[in-house]
Amino acid sequence: MLTIQEYVKAESLEQAYELNQKKTNRIIGGMLWMKMSPLNIRTAIDLSGLGLDKIEETPEEFRIGCMVSLRQLELHPGLAAYTQGSMKESVRHIVGVQFRNLATVGGSIFGRFGFSDVLTEFMALGAEVELFQGGRMSLEEFSRRNYDNDILVRVILKKFPQDSVYLSMRNTQTDFPVLTCAVTRREEKVCAVIGARPARAVAIYDEADLLKNGVTDASARAFADYVAEHVVTGSNKRAQAQYRTHLVKVLTRRACQGLGGEAK
Amino acid sequence: MKVTVTVNGRKIQEEVACDLLLIDFLRSHGCPSVKRGCETSNCGLCTVLMDGKPVLSCSVLTVRADGHVIETLEGLQEEAEEFGAFIADQGAEQCGFCNPGFMMNALALFRENPDPNEEEIKEYLAGNLCRCSGYEGQLRGILNFLEWKKEAKQ
Numbered sequence: 001m002l003t004i005q006e007y008v009k010a011e012s013l014e015q016a017y018e019l020n021q022k023k024t025n026r027i028i029g030g031m032l033w034m035k036m037s038p039l040n041i042r043t044a045i046d047l048s049g050l051g052l053d054k055i056e057e058t059p060e061e062f063r064i065g066c067m068v069s070l071r072q073l074e075l076h077p078g079l080a081a082y083t084q085g086s087m088k089e090s091v092r093h094i095v096g097v098q099f100r101n102l103a104t105v106g107g108s109i110f111g112r113f114g115f116s117d118v119l120t121e122f123m124a125l126g127a128e129v130e131l132f133q134g135g136r137m138s139l140e141e142f143s144r145r146n147y148d149n150d151i152l153v154r155v156i157l158k159k160f161p162q163d164s165v166y167l168s169m170r171n172t173q174t175d176f177p178v179l180t181c182a183v184t185r186r187e188e189k190v191c192a193v194i195g196a197r198p199a200r201a202v203a204i205y206d207e208a209d210l211l212k213n214g215v216t217d218a219s220a221r222a223f224a225d226y227v228a229e230h231v232v233t234g235s236n237k238r239a240q241a242q243y244r245t246h247l248v249k250v251l252t253r254r255a256c257q258g259l260g261g262e263a264k
Numbered sequence: 265m266k267v268t269v270t271v272n273g274r275k276i277q278e279e280v281a282c283d284l285l286l287i288d289f290l291r292s293h294g295c296p297s298v299k300r301g302c303e304t305s306n307c308g309l310c311t312v313l314m315d316g317k318p319v320l321s322c323s324v325l326t327v328r329a330d331g332h333v334i335e336t337l338e339g340l341q342e343e344a345e346e347f348g349a350f351i352a353d354q355g356a357e358q359c360g361f362c363n364p365g366f367m368m369n370a371l372a373l374f375r376e377n378p379d380p381n382e383e384e385i386k387e388y389l390a391g392n393l394c395r396c397s398g399y400e401g402q403l404r405g406i407l408n409f410l411e412w413k414k415e416a417k418q
Binding site: 007 | 265305314318323372373389
């Protein structure tokens with residue numbers, strides 16, 4: 001059971017960062033996953049008063065505050081248009097509307113969970129993260145880092161011209177995914193990001209130029225086999241590694257076919 | 265910590281523990297419709313509206329509700345009674361345990377999207393688990409209610 005002795009609604013990021021340096025203190029996002037742990041938190045640090053619950057859209061980028069809910073991502077018309085619906089697809093299977101009204105982008109990304117739909121989608125879209133102390137870096141790099149006491153302030157999504165398709169496989173509706181797969185094509189390069197392996201999402205680029213001449217049934221299959229060869233999968237109570245590797249091939253092929261043949 | 269929460273139009277000021285969950289705060293203030301189910305943020309039984317949006321009260325700290333407006337089924341009697349009759353007509357309430365959460369989320373759906381199609385209804389209510397009805401009766405009840413609303417408007 002989660003216990004909290006003190007609660008501070010942070011008045012600035014500086015204050016939140018300072019408090020967060022103590023091991024027994026924690027930043028609470030949506031608190032949905034944290035609530036499942038038997039943690040004894042000395043001071044819960046709440047960022048909800050810092051105006052970080054907004055999606056700002058400029059002609060160049062989206063700036064998504066860490067306290068933006070998954071439901072906001074799902075309903076944002078600019079994100080829907082830019083991602084051709086893949087953003088909505090990546091979150092709409094996560095439990096229910098009530099859950100997605102609470103779960104935050106910051107909590108989902110900072111946790112770098114091995115079941116995360118959100119991490120998979122943003123990585124594939126080439127997003128960057130802005131850390132209070134660490135500054136900006138690609139989400140792909142951030143996903144490989146160890147946990148520390150920094151604060152994820154926002155996620156930045158540059159508006160590169162790109163196509164994206166998101167797919168996931170679940171044993172039952174609203175459950176954790178057995179596998180997640182997001183495929184994007186920008187500057188004529190295709191990248192597949194595979195998550196819920198069940199481990200942190202990884203990006204596999206088409207270094208062999210298998211899709212260089214466009215997406216056909218044969219080239220999509222070849223790239224799907226290539227991705228499956230390069231992704232390590234594991235077993236848990238939801239699925240075995242062998243089944244997950246099979247899903248890597250199926251979902252990658254389908255996602256590539258969803259991209260269509262025309263490059264942007 | 266001292267909080268001020270507006271529950272069904274009534275302003276409540278109280279000193280609460282930092283880890284008191286909203287569900288427990290609401291139940292101790294005359295809202296027994298807010299049910300404790302899975303406690304893993306999955307079943308939707310504890311659904312309430314926070315500033316008009318459906319949330320899981322088992323997963324919100326009361327201190328986070330400070331300054332916010334909360335609505336439970338107790339505060340939406342009239343709206344719920346009208347809709348509830350259509351659910352009862354289908355025998356879809358069955359054991360009744362999931363009903364308050366289901367009703368709250370359905371009412372949130374109607375506010376957000378007054379004319380949802382079948383797919384939109386299923387998607388919006390996916391986070392409300394029911395172990396008796398198989399969901400078909402609930403879906404029929406919702407569709408009949410929406411049809412009745414449309415006819416009443418004309």
